[in-house]
Amino acid sequence: MVKSPAYNPDPRILELGPDFYDEVAPAMFPEAKLRFANHGWAKRVGLGAYMRPAWERHFARFEPLPGNLEAPLALRYHGHQFRTYNPDLGDGRGFLFAQLRDDKGRLLDLGTKGSGQTPYSRQGDGRLTLKGGVREVFATEMLEALGVETSKSFALFETGESLWRSDEPSPTRSAVLTRLGHGHIRIGTFQRFAFHRDKPAIVALTRYCLEHLYGEKPPENDKDAANRLFDLVADRTARLAASYMSSGFVHGVLNSDNIAITGESFDYGPWRFAPYWNPRFTAAYFDGEGLYSFARQPEAIQWDLAQLGGCLGLVTSERKLNPILSDWGRRFDEQLVALLLARLGIRPGHADDDRKLAEALVAALATESVTIDRVFFDWRGGRRRDDERYDSPEFRTLADRLEGRENHAALAHPYWSDDAPCSMHIEEVEARWSAIDARDDWKPFEAKITAIRRMGEAMSAPIETAGA
Template sequence: MVKSPAYNPDPRILELGPDFYDEVAPAMFPEAKLRFANHHWAKQIGLGSYMRPAWEKHFARFDPLPDNLEAPLALRYHGHQFRNYNPDLGDGRGFLFAQVRGPEGRLLDLATKGSGQTPWSRQGDGRLTLKGGVREIFATEMLEALGVNTSKSFALFETGESLWRSDEPSPTRSSVLTRLGHGHIRIGTFQRFAFHRDKAALKALTRYCLEHLYGETPPEKDKDAAVRLFDLVASATAHLAASYMAAGFVHGVLNSDNIAITGESFDYGPWRFAPYWNPRFTAAYFDGEGLYSFARQPEAIQWDVAQLGGCLGLIASERKLNPILNDWGRRFDEACIDLLLARLGVAPGHRDDDRKLAKALVAALATETVTIDRAFFDWRGGACRREDERYDAEEYRALAAALEGRANEAALAHSYWSDEAPCSMHIEEVEARWAAIAERDDWKPFEAKVKEIRRMGDAMATPFV
């Protein structure tokens, strides 16, 4: 097979050494039916010429990619799960399969979900339901379209096994998913070595993240490197939390082992897009106290960042780490303003005016008179393009006043903005498309939705400033 010049293998994880991972073997699946292939991102990392047999070979059978990891690696980590510390975590149904350099030289990981048992499976079967794979594709495609820094669903294969799950009608169909993401290191990775008081590992991990995930030459002193990494992670996670709010997204499980050190969103289980701007809206049926509800996501992510600060406090001065943590809320607020205005299609102006506009926008959304998607769609470009009595509410009149003089026709250049209704991804739509697959093995509604989402993404990405 001829390698593309764009394929740039770079298995840097091996620099960290065997204390950070376990070599594992992939499951042997009875079938391998390709259900989804992300050809756009395959081209970006030099795999665009791969035909279907090569996809099966590498992303269902997991034969090593050329000049890459010789064996899959299950990474070790700990984490707080709903604020309870768990030292028995690690990649339990997935592994790191390969690392490549992508666009702009970023180190990207190809990692799996549902690829079999590992030393960290904790009596789990190491498998992924087909519905779980379909749901993750919908989540990542929608978030990418909305501009959220997210992992990408790269390949999904149906694997021909029957699985039993308490939260799905069973037996249910099985799958294996490959993700493409910017880094496989989590806050929980640092927690594991802090738990064992392994300062040498913390220093090595800090330098690895700075050099290979943030593209920076680490400072000479380890304590300075730790402070610099914490500063970068604080900004990245503040932006992540703000992007969830602007997207109307609820991740559902913001445990510290689910927060990537790069601030990239990943690992989608009980996610939901909130239909309305309801602060108490939750995604997980088991989140009875609403710890990870829509409006509490910033608090949850900041709490996880604080745990990272505690880990780095073993190799750096808390006197320098604490101000960064204390500044997290300000960074989140500033990112929220930028991202809300960007989704609205309004160019930045005077900062005080932008802040007032963002506040007016949230107040209008909070009336719950229309869905989040509908409001952003109708008000795109800085003026309401639809006569609707629900926009006669006092809060929407205040929004109109805040937008006066800020209309931006360039934000409406794409034909998507002339559609009758916005693209959305509420739970009813997910279930309807899954029902077509489960009942008739009809993948056309799924494929049509992915196409619809990507069209919205093109519209969102059209420059307007």
């Protein structure tokens, strides 16, 4: 086995002790067909030299990585699901497989989805459908390309089992997914220990998160540590909510057990990208009340943050936490303005002008005359389109706001000369899945990943700074 000098195992989760997790055994799968491997991120965590047999051993058979966890760990947590508290949660079809440092020194987790039953499976089979795995690859790749802090799909193996699901034509094909993320501690992790009134566990979690996930030395005083963590999570979740809105993404299930303490987006089930800026657009067929609809996502995430505040209230005082929670809306608004302008390729300027530009952009998007992706593509860098689709008062106001703020450097990548933007609407997902399901044809899937990454290159290209 080739071991890269860049590989830096660091299983810090063990510091928390066995009250936080259960050792589990991975499922034994009949087959292991590698369908997706994220070689770019493998290189960044020191696993780039691994050949296909090693990928199968570690990410389908789950042989421990060198110097890492000796056994997978199913993490314990509770959570609110659609605002109803559920103490019967935990990693039910996944586990923490390894922890390691990336090329920037961040502690990352390799976790799984569909790796078998655990003590928290609740009568489930612990498996993942192949379609679910394909969908998660698409979600993470698209969000990463759009600049959203998201978990990364690391490896997807088809596993040769037939699964029965009520929401998919069955029997359907099975898979196991390994994903790379910045921590698997959730708001729901804190909720579990608050439920049991376990203050020492909350203190330990707080210090773990500050030191290993935020890279800060925890204050000696437990109250100060709790206050600091809440402030950091408020910032990260405000950015998370703003990034969902600016990317036109609807997560679908923003329960408190699906909110990572780092504010990194993860755990993709019924997600969708909204074609139009429709506030009522929902992703989950079971979200009849629209609790997690497009425009209500900020409200949902702030509500989840409040649940974390309730947990930390066992350590510190509400008097310290409430001002941070009350300030969340301002943080969200500022992040949304910044992210909308960044996606448009416009340099930041005077705060009031930026806010008015963002308001004009949202008003134009809200006409629902053109898709979200198309608007950002056509108006990138402040360029104007002489198109009847944009002949409305809202788009004329947007054009006025962009006057003098054009940024041609934002159009340097050849992607911006394409005929149409790269998008990921449900019809495109279904078409690519149909090719796999009907003909085992993975070419459309692979072509889409290539197109998404090309868009990501265009989006992440440096934008000329003011005065340059």
